Amino acid sequence: MKLYQIAHSRTGDKGNISTISVIAYSKEDYPCLCEQLTEDKVLAWFTKIGATRVKRYEVPSLGALNFVLENTLGGGVTRSLALDKHGKSLSGLMLEMDLN
Template identity: 60%
Template structure:
């Protein structure tokens, strides 16, 4: 199944750092998300884009995970030649991740 079937997301950025929140539609699916959407899997999924580390923060009270991705925006908004300099499309891309 695709991640988008269990969750939605939001993206933010600061300099060359992007963060993606993955928020369960149903709090009962949070444990499944926590078990399957790991920092390593997100790093692998964005291997062509994210050059630094990926750290996952867990927010169980709201059924969410937040991934902070370093060296993710080609140097940042003022330095990148990417079409999506802010990385807003990264959350939509992550929703296409296959999960078990």
């Protein structure tokens, strides 16, 4: 199943760092997010666009995970020529991840 089937996402960006929050539609799916969306898995998913580090923060009261991804914006939004690498587009890429 794809991540978008059980969660939605919000993003932000600052410099060359992107933040991606993944929020479960149902609180019952939050444990699945915690199990499936590890820092290593998210880093592997975003390495192809330059990510070098991922830090995950858990927000159980919201049924959400927040990821801080370094070096994902092609040098930063104002420096990048790749419009599709801005934070908002990365949420769509995240939601395409496969879950077991």
